[in-house]
Amino acid sequence: MKYGTEKFKETLVIDFLVEDRFRVCRHVLFLIFFFSLLYSARFWHWYSGIHQYYVLLFVYTVLITMVYINIYVLVPRFFFKTRYITYLVLLVMMGVVGLNIIGFSLRLFFEDFRVENIRKEGNRGSIYEGVLMCVPIILTTTTVKLLQKWINDSKRITELNNLTLQMELNELRNQINPHFLFNMLNNVKALTRTDPEKASAVIVKLSEFLRYQLYENGEEKTLLVLEIDFLSNFLNLEKIRRDNFSFDIHAETGDRNVKSTFIPPNLFTTFVENAVKHSVDISSTESYVKIDIEVDNKMLYFTCTNSMNPSLAVSNSKYGGLGLANIKRRLELLYGKAFELNITSGEKEYTVNLKIPV
Numbered sequence: 001m002k003y004g005t006e007k008f009k010e011t012l013v014i015d016f017l018v019e020d021r022f023r024v025c026r027h028v029l030f031l032i033f034f035f036s037l038l039y040s041a042r043f044w045h046w047y048s049g050i051h052q053y054y055v056l057l058f059v060y061t062v063l064i065t066m067v068y069i070n071i072y073v074l075v076p077r078f079f080f081k082t083r084y085i086t087y088l089v090l091l092v093m094m095g096v097v098g099l100n101i102i103g104f105s106l107r108l109f110f111e112d113f114r115v116e117n118i119r120k121e122g123n124r125g126s127i128y129e130g131v132l133m134c135v136p137i138i139l140t141t142t143t144v145k146l147l148q149k150w151i152n153d154s155k156r157i158t159e160l161n162n163l164t165l166q167m168e169l170n171e172l173r174n175q176i177n178p179h180f181l182f183n184m185l186n187n188v189k190a191l192t193r194t195d196p197e198k199a200s201a202v203i204v205k206l207s208e209f210l211r212y213q214l215y216e217n218g219e220e221k222t223l224l225v226l227e228i229d230f231l232s233n234f235l236n237l238e239k240i241r242r243d244n245f246s247f248d249i250h251a252e253t254g255d256r257n258v259k260s261t262f263i264p265p266n267l268f269t270t271f272v273e274n275a276v277k278h279s280v281d282i283s284s285t286e287s288y289v290k291i292d293i294e295v296d297n298k299m300l301y302f303t304c305t306n307s308m309n310p311s312l313a314v315s316n317s318k319y320g321g322l323g324l325a326n327i328k329r330r331l332e333l334l335y336g337k338a339f340e341l342n343i344t345s346g347e348k349e350y351t352v353n354l355k356i357p358v
Helices: 002-018 020-039 051-079 084-109 116-121 124-194 196-215 224-241 269-278 321-335
Strands: 245-251 287-296 299-307 340-345 349-357
Touching: 020 051, 020 124, 051 084, 051 124, 084 124, 124 196, 124 224, 196 224, 224 245, 224 269, 224 287, 269 287, 269 299, 269 321, 269 349, 321 349
Parallel strands: 245 287
Antiparallel strands: 287 299, 299 349, 340 349
């Protein structure tokens, strides 16, 4: 709770320094603070009557003008463009000119109103006090301006990275979907020649897939139970096409964790596609795909096991081709190093174990 409060305060401070909606408030507070600082100085008390307030207002106007010239002219045009020497020279010149204007104006317009017992001190004290007051203020405003630029640049870089990430995810997703559709159309093509009734059933299932792709795949997250239904429909379609094929999906769909879990759409499709493709046995022996999905302690465990034809066994590096490479890259983009993917290839079985946070 304490960490959350500190984080909130830190975010509020950063927003106050950067966000445009606080611009007026920032300037008002700065002007009040600067005036309070100047008000606590001694120089304006050296003059009598109402003229001491004229001196205070005049010096305040000159110094605040110097500060805003630094903020809106010198810093963005020279300091931010790495012309540091030019910036420093111009800053010193502005300080010298500004303080001399103050000293000259005080002698010209307010000398007659100066208190007698401190007249002998001249203007050196006032100029010295003005330098001590002006330098830290200018340095502080320069630092704040630099901080604002750094925060804005960091936000822009983060937004660009997020945009690039989303574009890459969409590209990978678009690579997966046509591949999936291509396989389904090949199934329909084969069935239209051998079994038109099954082909009709496949077309109905395919329409369900396309409906899922249209309404769910475009979202950032989808319910896990919908993804399980999608995989079930896909495997049922394969079972229609192949008489010697069986599958089993073990997932507690009635469990509260499973029902309330959201995942990126089509996260498991590539694994199941590969399992179906490589479970084919030309000897017409029984082939199978087994899927187990479990949600526990904010982690999702996905296991997909398929039978393999020893004569068609492939190495880990080649298994799955482009689809598997895409899903690995997608997992990296989505979860960074927070996921675990282990693939085991045996003589008769191929197993994929995936662990992701949810």
